[in-house]
Structure formats: structure tokens, C-alpha cells
Amino acid sequence: MQTNLQLISSPHVRTSIKIVSTLNESHQSNHQQQPLSSGKIKRLVLTQEGRTKLNIYPDRDFYSYPRFVTHVDDGFISTLTNLYRERLRPDTEVLDLMSSWVSHLPSDVKYKRVVGHGLNAQELSMNPRLDFFVVKDLNQDQRFEFESCSFDAVLCTVSVQYLQQPEKVFEEVFRLLKPGGVFIVSFSNRMFYEKAISAWREGSAYSRVQLVVQYFQSVEGFTEAEVVRNLPNAQENKSPIGWILRLFGLLSGSDPFYAVIAYRNFKPILDD
Numbered sequence: 001m002q003t004n005l006q007l008i009s010s011p012h013v014r015t016s017i018k019i020v021s022t023l024n025e026s027h028q029s030n031h032q033q034q035p036l037s038s039g040k041i042k043r044l045v046l047t048q049e050g051r052t053k054l055n056i057y058p059d060r061d062f063y064s065y066p067r068f069v070t071h072v073d074d075g076f077i078s079t080l081t082n083l084y085r086e087r088l089r090p091d092t093e094v095l096d097l098m099s100s101w102v103s104h105l106p107s108d109v110k111y112k113r114v115v116g117h118g119l120n121a122q123e124l125s126m127n128p129r130l131d132f133f134v135v136k137d138l139n140q141d142q143r144f145e146f147e148s149c150s151f152d153a154v155l156c157t158v159s160v161q162y163l164q165q166p167e168k169v170f171e172e173v174f175r176l177l178k179p180g181g182v183f184i185v186s187f188s189n190r191m192f193y194e195k196a197i198s199a200w201r202e203g204s205a206y207s208r209v210q211l212v213v214q215y216f217q218s219v220e221g222f223t224e225a226e227v228v229r230n231l232p233n234a235q236e237n238k239s240p241i242g243w244i245l246r247l248f249g250l251l252s253g254s255d256p257f258y259a260v261i262a263y264r265n266f267k268p269i270l271d272d
């Protein structure tokens with residue numbers, strides 16, 4: 001099946017016109033008869049310039065001390081937790097990429113194994129959901145020592161903007177996922193500006209979503225990416241009173257929520 005991609009007019013993002021989409025929902029019933037796709041990188045999304053950061057020092061230095069903060073507000077976290085509840089099955093194996101001291105997994109759901117990854121061991125050691133964790137700079141090395149097909153789900157929360165080699169990271173996630181496994185990439189409009197890549201910093205909300213969609217499309221075998229948005233301010237912004245209150249700092253807006261989701265090879269049908 002052919003899919004038209006939307007063109008992004010940014011000097012930091014390569015554009016493409018068409019790709020062949022991989023197995024999607026309409027194919028899931030007969031996926032076992034189909035050859036499962038390879039997970040190879042088909043094309044690079046970012047230009048060299050798009051990968052650059054204002055702070056050029058190693059990311060490990062930036063994250064050398066723990067930050068025991070939450071990076072997004074309660075509304076964002078609750079939307080994300082609900083999404084996890086909906087998409088992740090209990091008793092499965094989960095890898096939380098670029099994680100910290102907090103988990104956004106539903107606290108009442110039991111998973112078989114939750115592995116964390118990040119850059120600060122002190123933060124990760126405080127995360128109550130992790131069975132164990134790995135410290136690795138993904139901008140230096142994108143390969144994990146886990147065997148292929150180790151996880152049912154891989155998560156990346158409010159961190160994708162720091163990846164300078166996203167195509168290789170998405171390729172590695174594909175390798176780590178079991179067929180039918182899901183990769184959920186969520187983000188808002190907040191970031192450590194100096195550490196976000198140029199293609200992200202200089203983008204809009206729309207282009208950032210498209211960027212993550214393109215990261216998925218760059219790897220052969222991911223299903224067509226789904227986009228989930230929850231923009232709490234969209235309604236409030238229309239009210240003149242809300243606008244005035246916000247102008248004087250009397251009403252704080254909520255963090256917009258975006259998630260881009262795709263599956264390795266096919267999207268399974270989950271039981272209720």
C-alpha cells in the first residue's frame with residue numbers, strides 16, 4: 001500500500017514523497033503468512049545541521065547530577081498513563097528509554113519486567129517501577145546488549161528531542177521489539193533548549209509530530225504511525241477571559257500532549 005507523506009519545509013529535515021507502508025491493521029489477520037519486514041533504515045530523516053545542539057558538550061556531563069523534578073504537568077502525565085493502560089498489556093516486558101526517577105506506567109498494573117534506561121544512575125535507582133536499568137548515551141552508541149525481540153513495548157517520554165541519531169535508535173527499538181510490539185513516543189512543548197537538536201528547536205508543534213512520524217517511517221517494518229493529541233489549551237485559548245488571565249499569569253495553561261505510536265510489523269488486537 002502506498003502512502004503519501006507530508007512534506008516538511010525545514011532546512012534541517014530531509015523530505016520524501018512516497019514510501020511503501022508496512023503491514024497495518026487491515027493485514028493483521030494474515031500477518032503470519034506474510035514475511036515480516038527487516039527493521040533496516042531506508043533513509044535518513046535529518047540533515048547534519050538538523051542533528052546539532054547548542055550545547056556541544058557530552059550529554060553525560062549535562063545529566064551528571066540528578067534532577068528530581070517532573071518534566072511535565074499532571075494533565076500530561078494522566079493522559080500518558082491512560083494511554084499506557086490502553087496500549088500495554090499486563091504481564092509483558094517493557095523498556096522505558098531515556099527514563100528518570102518517575103514512571104508514568106499505571107501503578108495498579110503489573111508488568112513482567114520493566115527495564116529502565118537513561119543517563120543518570122541516581123535518578124534511575126529511585127524509579128520504583130524498574131526491575132533494573134542501563135546507563136547509556138544514545139548519542140554515542142545506539143546498540144543495547146539485549147537480545148532481539150526482548151520487549152513487548154518500548155517507551156520514550158519527553159526525550160526524543162535529544163536524539164541526534166534517531167534513525168539508528170528507532171532501528172534498534174525495532175530490533176528489540178517482539179513482532180506486534182509497540183513503540184510509544186510522547187512529548188510536549190517543553191525541552192532543555194540547549195540540548196534539543198536543531199530540527200526540533202526550530203520546529204513547530206506540527207513539524208515535531210511529523211518529525212517523529214518520519215523517524216518511524218525511516219525504518220522498514222514499523223506500521224503506519226498513529227498520532228494521539230490532547231491539547232488542553234485549545235478550548236481555553238478561545239475565551240477572552242482565559243486569554244487575559246493567562247496574560248497576567250493568573251491562569252497557567254496545561255502541557256500539550258502528543259504521542260506517536262507504531263508497532264513492529266503489525267498491530268495486534270488486544271483483548272478487553
Ligand SMILES: C[S@@+](CC[C@H](N)C(=O)[O-])C[C@H]1O[C@@H](n2cnc3c(N)ncnc32)[C@H](O)[C@@H]1O
Nearest residue numbers: 059071098099100118119137138139157159162
Ligand atoms: C526530560 S528528561 C525525561 C525523563 C523521563 N522520560 C520522564 O518522563 O520524566 C530527559 C531524559 O533523557 C535522558 N537523555 C538525554 N539525553 C540522552 C542521551 N544522549 N542518551 C540517553 N539518554 C538521554 C536523560 O537521562 C533524561 O532522563
